[in-house]
Amino acid sequence: MKSFTATAALIIGLLSSGTCAKSDWEAIHDTINRYSIFIDTKDFASLDRVFSSDAYANYGGAWADLYGIDAIIEVCKESVAGHTSQHLGSVMGIDIHENENEGSGQQGLTWPYNALQWILKQHIPADVPINSTANSTTYDQSTLFADPYYNGSVIYYFGYYLDELQKLEEGWRITNRTWAKAGPGYSGNYSVATA
Numbered sequence: 001m002k003s004f005t006a007t008a009a010l011i012i013g014l015l016s017s018g019t020c021a022k023s024d025w026e027a028i029h030d031t032i033n034r035y036s037i038f039i040d041t042k043d044f045a046s047l048d049r050v051f052s053s054d055a056y057a058n059y060g061g062a063w064a065d066l067y068g069i070d071a072i073i074e075v076c077k078e079s080v081a082g083h084t085s086q087h088l089g090s091v092m093g094i095d096i097h098e099n100e101n102e103g104s105g106q107q108g109l110t111w112p113y114n115a116l117q118w119i120l121k122q123h124i125p126a127d128v129p130i131n132s133t134a135n136s137t138t139y140d141q142s143t144l145f146a147d148p149y150y151n152g153s154v155i156y157y158f159g160y161y162l163d164e165l166q167k168l169e170e171g172w173r174i175t176n177r178t179w180a181k182a183g184p185g186y187s188g189n190y191s192v193a194t195a
């Protein structure tokens, strides 16, 4: 049984690997990581690959309660204007919540179909249906250097991104990003941030 299981998983894995499909976990990880790259390269237009159009974000202070991707992009632009930035997202926990109302279509199916489904779930990264949701925590340490840089013109932020995501037709998108500070939230030269 064990070798049958392994063989079936291998064959199906090979068949489905042609497009190098990412598991949902990897796809979420990628969405969250792209945020840093798009911001630090100032490629703000590509943030539609990170946020849903109706996303909400709260970065605290004057940047709390941002509704919709346009408002979020404006603040992202503002936050790095006149700076070279490095957003270092790390230590990521992701919890995926499968949408059980849609797409499963398994009710009433019997042996051997349900047994095969069970076997697949043990071996192939779960591919949850569209509209499934996830939430995640990502450690954030972001550095802003004044541009041009001179000695002491640097500030470091410390916090957590608390995200809610949804699997849309176009991929996983953040629907709610809330930034929570760690400790004092920053160290370094605060006048760089307000420059």
Ligand SMILES: *[C@@H]1O[C@H](CO)[C@@H](O)[C@H](O)[C@H]1NC(C)=O
Residues within 6 Å of the ligand: 102, 103, 130, 131
């Ligand atoms: C996902 O949710 C939207 C909005 O509620 C709905 O219109 C759509 O049919 C759902 N899609 C799937 C595949 O469940």
Ligand SMILES: *[C@@H]1O[C@H](CO)[C@@H](O)[C@H](O)[C@H]1NC(C)=O
Residues within 6 Å of the ligand: 093, 094, 095, 135, 136, 137
């Ligand atoms: C997801 O949300 C639940 C409920 O708020 C929380 O207990 C859990 O820690 C969150 N998971 C992550 C990875 O942040």
Ligand SMILES: *[C@@H]1O[C@H](CO)[C@@H](O)[C@H](O)[C@H]1NC(C)=O
Residues within 6 Å of the ligand: 150, 151
């Ligand atoms: C920066 O500081 C270092 C060491 O304190 C010094 O050698 C250097 O000349 C300074 N550079 C500028 C541009 O002030």
Ligand SMILES: *[C@@H]1O[C@H](CO)[C@@H](O)[C@H](O)[C@H]1NC(C)=O
Residues within 6 Å of the ligand: 146, 151, 152, 153, 154, 189, 191, 192, 195
């Ligand atoms: C802090 O940065 C400002 C420019 O934003 C600069 O004028 C000042 O010298 C810096 N302070 C220190 C202690 O490096």
Ligand SMILES: *[C@@H]1O[C@H](CO)[C@@H](O)[C@H](O)[C@H]1NC(C)=O
Residues within 6 Å of the ligand: 056, 162, 176, 177, 178
């Ligand atoms: C976004 O998530 C935060 C928790 O991280 C929650 O307090 C807030 O109500 C959510 N906002 C929306 C608009 O969903």
